[in-house]
Amino acid sequence: MIIALARHGETDYNVAHRFQGQTAVPLNARGIEQAHELAAEAARHEWAALYCSPVLRARQTAEIVAARIGLSPVEDPRFMETDTGDWTDLTHDEVRARDPEGFEHYLHADEDFGFPGGETLRQQLDRVVAGLVDVTQAGALPALVVCHRGVMRVAICHTHSRGLDAFMEIEVPNGSLVAL
Template structure:
């Protein structure tokens, strides 16, 4: 079994800002969410802990690691989507200034961020990472990553297609069983 966890909240999450692969730290609420996640994780018989190397996931994984007694293994395949030109922009600004692109992003599917990666490319790398975790045989494993990474994994495992991407709610600090 593999469990996926979303990192704790960052200032960008609170501001509704695209952070993509930017190294944004957890805020105070995010640190508390990471501690709460750690308390959930200690109830699982975890054999391995993996994480995205992006700062917010790394910070969350380190808090979880201390509680569960496992050393996190950082894998860039679990990183958030490369949002390209939208990096650091507010959601509301993108929606107002680029309504057609915003609508396409909300529809999911074959979406590609301007100057960034497509959801299909992200899904391919995330699934490859999850296959490797499974093949290593150290299960159950926890992967601390990002909302987009969890969404593309769930679209795949639920066989829903990437059109379901935006319909999947993943709050900060959430723990999801694949």
């Protein structure tokens, strides 16, 4: 394993199916448990570097992992969640009611999908891939990156040559660890 990605623990926004984007939403009690479970799983591997998104929920998760594996997390904004723009803080049901066509496009997201007032999947993919290239070129491998579901989805689409049309098909539970 050269690079692995880990999703932050659960938040109340996850439970409510609310778009949190890049907002500072903290882990809930279950999310803290998941972060400790992730830390235990991460401790079964050797890591040369630990990176994380600077977004609060990912940073909290990374701190718990760091305490277990003995590395300090390096923040990299390229591993931030998708900027969900005008949909940030809204539930899926609220978006479906306000913008049914846009929500349907989201459910069948592809390379052309972009959050109104936010980021496109292509923009996110480009920044995530640039971050992963830099992690690889830094040479401290294997590396663990604590990030978000959207980051993991675009990275998996890219590294598995599936294309962004597979974005919504990829399941990434809170607290999961996936080798690229």
